[in-house]
Amino acid sequence: MVMIMKRYKIVPFTGKSTILKIHNDLMMDLKCIESSLSFGEKTVTIQIQRTPGVKNNEIHLSEEVINHFRIPLFCEYEITFNQDTITLGPYIGIIADLTKKGLIRRLSDLDSYVKYYEKIGGSIAAFSLDSVNVENEEISEGFIYNPQMQEWIHTENIPLPSSLFNKCKVEMNKQWEFLSFYYKSNICNFPTFDKWEMYKWFSSDPSLKNVLPKTRLCKTPKDILQFLRSYKNAFLKPIGGTFAKGIIWLSYNSQGVTVKYEVKRKTITQTFYQKREFILFLKRLLRKNEYLIQESINLIRANQRVVDFRFIFIRNQEREWENGGLFARYGKQGSSVSNLTSGGKPQLGKKALIELLESEELANSLYEEILSISKKAANKLEQHLITCGNLGFDFGIDKNHKLWIIEINNEDPDHRIATVCKRKDLMYYARLQNMLYTKALANFHEKTPPIL
Known part of the structure; x- marks a missing residue:
C-alpha cells in the first residue's frame, strides 16, 4: 500500500463524469490511469486524468461522484493507493450514544476529540446507534465536524465510515449485529465486556490471576453467604455496572452482616442481625440485577x-x-x-x-x-x-x-x-x-x- 499523507482539497466540476482530475506530481505517484475510488464503504470505477490548472494540493471530482459519496467539501483529505484502489480519507465515525437525544447531550464533549483536528484530517462523523439504518446501510442522521467553522454540522443520510470509535455499552441488537458483521475488527472498543467475563479470562492466565481479588458469580443468597463466611469482607457489584453505581460493601461477623452503599452521594449503613432479613434483602437485589461478589482488599x-x-x-x-x-x-x-x-x-x-x-x-x-x-x-x-x-x-x-x-x-x-x-x-x-x-x-x- 502506498500512503500519500499530503492533504488535498476536493474541487467539484459540473457534469456527469467519473474522471478524477489530478496534478502531474500525484499522477507520478499513482502510476495508472484507471482505478477504483473509495470513500468510506462505497467504491466507484474512475478514470484518472492529469489536468493542467489543477493545483498540487487539489483533486477535482465531478458533482455526480461527490454526491454519490456525499463527500463533505469543507474537509481536506489524504489518499492511499492499494493495487487498483484509491482511498480518500480518513473517514471515521464516533458512536457517541445509544440514542439521538443522548447524542445531543454529548455533542459538546466531542469537541475534545477534534481539538487537534489538523493532526487527524479527513471527515469525522458522530452519530447514535439508533440512527444506524440497517436496511439502507447508512446513518439516517448525525453530525459531521466542520474544521473551518469548528462546529458539528447536523447531516442526514450519512454514508458509513471506514472505521468506528465506540463510546457505548454493547448489548447485541440488529444495529450492533449489522456493525459487527460489516466492520469486523475495524470498530475500536468493540465488543464491550463485563466484570465477570474479565475475571474468567484473566483468572485462567498465570501472569494475571494473582493480581485479581477472589470473585464469584452470585445466583442465590446462598452463594453470597458462603463467600462471606470465607472472606468476611466483600463487594457486591452489578456485572455490567459503571461509575460505582449499585456497589454494596458487605462485612460479616458472628453478630450479623453490615452493608454500606451510596444513595445520592450519601452513605447508607444497615446491619442485619437475622439471617432471614439479610436473605430477603439479597433476594430483592438479585431480582433487579445480575451480581458478582468480590473479595474486599485492605x-x-x-x-x-x-x-x-x-x-x-x-x-x-x-x-x-x-x-x-x-x-x-x-x-x-x-x-x-x-x-x-x-x-x-x-x-x-x-x-x-x-x-x-x-x-x-x-x-x-x-x-x-x-x-x-x-x-x-x-x-x-x-x-x-x-x-x-x-x-x-x-x-x-x-x-x-x-x-x-x-x-x-x-x-x-x-x-x-x-x-x-x-x-x-x-x-x-x-x-x-x-x-x-x-x-x-x-x-x-x-x-x-x-x-x-
Whole structure:
C-alpha cells in the first residue's frame, strides 16, 4: 500500500463524469490511469486524468461522484493507493450514544476529540446507534465536524465510515449485529465486556490471576453467604455496572452482616442481625440485577479515605499501547468506594504514590508494574477478539504494597479526571490518540506520533 499523507482539497466540476482530475506530481505517484475510488464503504470505477490548472494540493471530482459519496467539501483529505484502489480519507465515525437525544447531550464533549483536528484530517462523523439504518446501510442522521467553522454540522443520510470509535455499552441488537458483521475488527472498543467475563479470562492466565481479588458469580443468597463466611469482607457489584453505581460493601461477623452503599452521594449503613432479613434483602437485589461478589482488599488509606488508581491505557496511530496517565482517587471519608461520582477526589498518580508509600523507589517499582500488568491484560483481551484502543484500569494497592486489578473499563473510560487534576492536556492527548488509532483502523496512519 502506498500512503500519500499530503492533504488535498476536493474541487467539484459540473457534469456527469467519473474522471478524477489530478496534478502531474500525484499522477507520478499513482502510476495508472484507471482505478477504483473509495470513500468510506462505497467504491466507484474512475478514470484518472492529469489536468493542467489543477493545483498540487487539489483533486477535482465531478458533482455526480461527490454526491454519490456525499463527500463533505469543507474537509481536506489524504489518499492511499492499494493495487487498483484509491482511498480518500480518513473517514471515521464516533458512536457517541445509544440514542439521538443522548447524542445531543454529548455533542459538546466531542469537541475534545477534534481539538487537534489538523493532526487527524479527513471527515469525522458522530452519530447514535439508533440512527444506524440497517436496511439502507447508512446513518439516517448525525453530525459531521466542520474544521473551518469548528462546529458539528447536523447531516442526514450519512454514508458509513471506514472505521468506528465506540463510546457505548454493547448489548447485541440488529444495529450492533449489522456493525459487527460489516466492520469486523475495524470498530475500536468493540465488543464491550463485563466484570465477570474479565475475571474468567484473566483468572485462567498465570501472569494475571494473582493480581485479581477472589470473585464469584452470585445466583442465590446462598452463594453470597458462603463467600462471606470465607472472606468476611466483600463487594457486591452489578456485572455490567459503571461509575460505582449499585456497589454494596458487605462485612460479616458472628453478630450479623453490615452493608454500606451510596444513595445520592450519601452513605447508607444497615446491619442485619437475622439471617432471614439479610436473605430477603439479597433476594430483592438479585431480582433487579445480575451480581458478582468480590473479595474486599485492605487498600492503603490516607486520612481515613480509601485510595485506588485509575490508569488510562490508549493505543496510538502506530497501534502501539501508550501510557495515557495515572491518577489516584481518594474516596470521601467513610465511603468504601473512591469514584469521583461518589464524592472522591483525584490527584496525579505518580505524586500520590510517592506520598502514600513514602519511598520514591517503591513508587517507581509499582508504577512500572502497573505498566507491565496493563500490557499483559490488554493483550489478553485481544485474544478474546476485543478490539481495544481505550482502556481504564482500576488498580488497588494493599497495605503490604501488593498491586491488584479491581476492574477494567473499555465501555467509555472517562479521561476528564485529568482536567480535575489541572492536566487538561492529558485528556486532549488521550482523545487525540483515540482518533488517530481509529484513523489507523481505516488504514491511514503516519510513522511517528504527534507531539502536542
